[in-house]
Amino acid sequence: MPSAFVKPLILWYNSECRLLPWRETKDPYRIWVSEIMLQQTRIEAVCGYYERFLAALPDIESLAACPEDQLLKLWEGLGYYSRARNLQKAARLIMEKYGGKLPEDAGELRKLPGIGEYTAGAIASIAFGKAEPAVDGNVIRVTSRLRACTGDVRTSGFKKELVTWLRQAHDGADGTWGILNQAFMDLGSMVCTANKSPLCMECPVSSFCEAKKAGIQDSIPARAEKKGRRIEERTVVLYTDGERFAIRRRPDKGLLSGLYEFPNYEGKLAREEILLAAREDGMYAVRIRELPEAKHIFTHVEWHMTGYEIMISRNDSKEGSFIFAEKDIINEQYPIPSAFAAYADAAGIKVGKK
Ligand code: SF4
Numbered sequence: 001m002p003s004a005f006v007k008p009l010i011l012w013y014n015s016e017c018r019l020l021p022w023r024e025t026k027d028p029y030r031i032w033v034s035e036i037m038l039q040q041t042r043i044e045a046v047c048g049y050y051e052r053f054l055a056a057l058p059d060i061e062s063l064a065a066c067p068e069d070q071l072l073k074l075w076e077g078l079g080y081y082s083r084a085r086n087l088q089k090a091a092r093l094i095m096e097k098y099g100g101k102l103p104e105d106a107g108e109l110r111k112l113p114g115i116g117e118y119t120a121g122a123i124a125s126i127a128f129g130k131a132e133p134a135v136d137g138n139v140i141r142v143t144s145r146l147r148a149c150t151g152d153v154r155t156s157g158f159k160k161e162l163v164t165w166l167r168q169a170h171d172g173a174d175g176t177w178g179i180l181n182q183a184f185m186d187l188g189s190m191v192c193t194a195n196k197s198p199l200c201m202e203c204p205v206s207s208f209c210e211a212k213k214a215g216i217q218d219s220i221p222a223r224a225e226k227k228g229r230r231i232e233e234r235t236v237v238l239y240t241d242g243e244r245f246a247i248r249r250r251p252d253k254g255l256l257s258g259l260y261e262f263p264n265y266e267g268k269l270a271r272e273e274i275l276l277a278a279r280e281d282g283m284y285a286v287r288i289r290e291l292p293e294a295k296h297i298f299t300h301v302e303w304h305m306t307g308y309e310i311m312i313s314r315n316d317s318k319e320g321s322f323i324f325a326e327k328d329i330i331n332e333q334y335p336i337p338s339a340f341a342a343y344a345d346a347a348g349i350k351v352g353k354k
Helices: 006-016 028-038 043-056 060-065 068-075 082-097 117-128 137-146 156-169 177-190 210-214 271-280 327-333 338-347
Strands: 230-240 244-249 264-266 283-297 301-315 323-326
Touching: 006 177, 028 043, 028 082, 028 117, 043 068, 060 082, 068 082, 068 327, 117 177, 137 156, 137 177, 137 210, 230 271, 230 283, 230 338, 244 327, 271 283, 271 301, 283 338, 301 338, 323 327
Parallel strands: 230 301
Antiparallel strands: 230 244, 230 264, 244 323, 283 301
16 A cells, blocks of 8 residues: 555645656657756756757657767757767667667666666656655655655665665556655755745645654754865967967867867966966967856855956967867867856857757
């Protein structure tokens, strides 16, 4: 028998759920793409990209065959580009090993690049109606409040025990795991929220909530101390000959690998220093203009950027160091990560256009 909170939670979901494009389909490919996009990006941001991506790559076959630059261009602005690359690796594997069809079983799904335990559970339950929990931060927060768990929720032991508890709480016989998983997600985003006090007065399961009964809902789950990010100073340069701008491809490994960037240098360089660096790179400056400072936050590092636009009269750079291209060509062909959005803006180049 399901626990008593399941029915009111599902009823609440049926009337209050968020209307999202990937909830209007049963196509496993579309659901998979949405889950990958949502891994590190907010729902509001994903919506525009989702439609654009699927219009260009409507099925697994087209994703598997897509040239990398085009794929990264479609992902431009979403960040965490390894997600796009893994999506494509998985699509190729699906074409080779699974006859072009996404496997239904969560264990098989987990063998594909970019699909971890949560994503496998979400796809298997939502797209295929399998009895699989999908434990993300929302589920952890809501269930640890429901059960008044005061311990550390980040341990693998806690997660394992939670999965067992969820399976007992909902036997899944009626094939509603997909709905239950999404109901937890929506409750966690809309009512039992993370960054402010939960809205217990609006909660459909408040009468079953042990944390609320004890008045400790605000302190659950226990907050972990955050590690500080490393700060990196960089100086970004828009080299231009008046019509074209210089970009270059980042290395194949590491942060923002394989994407394109405006040339940039370590440290916060003054005018004289950047002019020297420009000359060392074979660029003959005729005019320099300071650009506003900008900041970009990655998971473990923050870039604090200083910028210049340098008009050049001659380019003696080593062959292959830079690509000079017009704005429209950069817009169409070269994926520039949003870390450079402020400088792309200054050049009139759109990053992450939807
Ligand atoms: Fe969360 Fe409050 Fe609902 Fe408990 S009653 S699950 S704390 S919103």
